[in-house]
Amino acid sequence: MEPLKIIFVGETQVGKTAIITQFTENRFEEEYVTTMNSDKIQKEVEISNGKQIKIEIWDTIGQIGYRAVNKIFMKSTKIAIIVYDITNQKTFDVLKEFYDQVNDVNGKENVMFVVVGNKSDLYEDQVVTKEAGEEYAKSIEALFFETSATDHECIENLFKDVIENYVKTKMPVVVNEPEKKDDNDSGKQDVPQKNPTISKENEKREGEGFKLDTNKKTKHNPKSCNCF
Ligand SMILES: Nc1nc2c(ncn2[C@@H]2O[C@H](COP(=O)(O)OP(=O)(O)O)[C@@H](O)[C@H]2O)c(=O)[nH]1
Numbered sequence: 109m110e111p112l113k114i115i116f117v118g119e120t121q122v123g124k125t126a127i128i129t130q131f132t133e134n135r136f137e138e139e140y141v142t143t144m145n146s147d148k149i150q151k152e153v154e155i156s157n158g159k160q161i162k163i164e165i166w167d168t169i170g171q172i173g174y175r176a177v178n179k180i181f182m183k184s185t186k187i188a189i190i191v192y193d194i195t196n197q198k199t200f201d202v203l204k205e206f207y208d209q210v211n212d213v214n215g216k217e218n219v220m221f222v223v224v225g226n227k228s229d230l231y232e233d234q235v236v237t238k239e240a241g242e243e244y245a246k247s248i249e250a251l252f253f254e255t256s257a258t259d260h261e262c263i264e265n266l267f268k269d270v271i272e273n274y275v276k277t278k279m280p281v282v283v284n285e286p287e288k289k290d291d292n293d294s295g296k297q298d299v300p301q302k303n304p305t306i307s308k309e310n311e312k313r314e315g316e317g318f319k320l321d322t323n324k325k326t327k328h329n330p331k332s333c334n335c336f
């Protein structure tokens with residue numbers, strides 16, 4: 109199975125590279141070498157049913173001059189994580205630009221969006237409130253997180269919740285492994301037999317994209333990670 113493509117977009121200096129580095133290498137640096145091209149990194153993540161999901165994380169640069177180039181890297185992404193800095197209003201105001209870009213390239217129904225307010229350790233200088241972030245996320249049917257790459261706050265939750273949510277809504281085949289194979293169905297090993305309800309749901313979803321239960325997630329996330 110192809111790795112699940114996740115792209116990080118957002119204004120420069122918001123902490124995209126820092127978040128990715130914390131998740132993949134468990135370290136934080138004061139200075140990151142400016143990402144000159146979009147870098148990608150592969151990793152396996154275990155979700156709650158014990159399944160390993162292979163993901164491919166793409167880092168991009170936010171500078172205006174590079175945004176056209178970023179479009180090439182946005183192609184075929186399944187998940188787009190749009191990051192802003194909670195201490196910098198401008199980085200929040202430009203989120204729509206990145207959202208539109210990802211949509212232009214892929215079509216809205218094909219991408220799961222996530223909004224991330226980073227640098228939550230700098231809460232004393234916070235200018236974009238959590239409510240504003242949540243509201244924007246809701247308006248584009250995205251999941252919402254506040255993170256701190258410095259303190260490793262919410263970083264694991266971000267990736268785990270996002271991947272699990274994607275797998276549950278878009279890849280139920282992985283979640284519902286067949287218990288035993290139906291003899292009459294020998295050509296369809298990948299189709300789940302165990303849970304016909306999910307299977308039906310899956311059929312229904314085909315061709316119509318998918319919708320997240322954003323209400324549930326935005327209420328749930330702040331509690332599931334200790335970031336507020
Ligand atoms: N205080 C604080 N600083 C951060 C955080 N994340 C990143 N930074 C700093 O912000 C700057 C930009 O980070 P970087 O990951 O290069 O941003 P990018 O341009 O979006 O990739 C660097 O100096 C980081 O050390 C965070 O969560 N809290």
Ligand SMILES: [Mg+2]
Pocket residue numbers: 124125126140142143167168169
């Ligand atoms: Mg970077």
